Amino acid sequence: MKALSVLQPYTSFILWGDKTVEWRSWRRKYRGDLLICSSKLWADIPEVDDIPDESLGLFPLGS
Template sequence: MKALTLKQPFATLICLGIKDVENRSWQTAYRGKLLIHSSTKPYGNLKDSLLIEKYDHIDFEYEKLDSIEFINSAIVGEVELIDIVTDSTSPWAQQGKYHWLLKDPLLYEHPILNVKGHLNLWKFNM
C-alpha cells in the first residue's frame, strides 16, 4: 500500500480529520488510500507548530489535543487521497503549493511502530 511520511503533529491531525489538506511542492497521478507515517523527528512543540504564521488563522481548540499521544516513526493511520488541486479553500491550504485533498481519515488505535519513512510516496507492505 502507498504511504506518505509527515512530521508530527500533522500526521496525527490528518488522521483525526482535523487537517483536510496536505501541502506539497509536487503532485502525483495516484489517487486512493494512503497510509500516514509519522517521521522520526517532529515538526516541533505541538502548540508552537500550530501557532506559526502560516497556521495562526485556523480556529483551533488546543485542549482537545492534550490527551492525544503523538507517536513518531510509525504508521499512525490512513486517509483517502481524492484529488490534487492548487485552489483549495481549506484553511490548511498554503498558497503556491499543491493541495492534496483528503477524506475518510482513520487514526489507528494501535499504530505500526518502528517504521522507517521515505521521501515521496512509498510502498509499505502490511
C-alpha cells in the same frame, strides 16, 4: 499502496480529522489507498511548545 511520511503533530491532526489538506511541492496523479506514516521528527512550529508533556503520548513518532 503508496505511503506519505508526515511530521508530528501533523500526522495525528490528519488522523483526528483536524487537518484535511496536505500540500507538497510535487504533483501526483495517484488516486487510491494511502498510508500516512509518522516521521521520527517533530515539526518546528510554535504550537508544539504549547503541548503539555503528559499529552506527548498522543503523538507517536516513527521508528
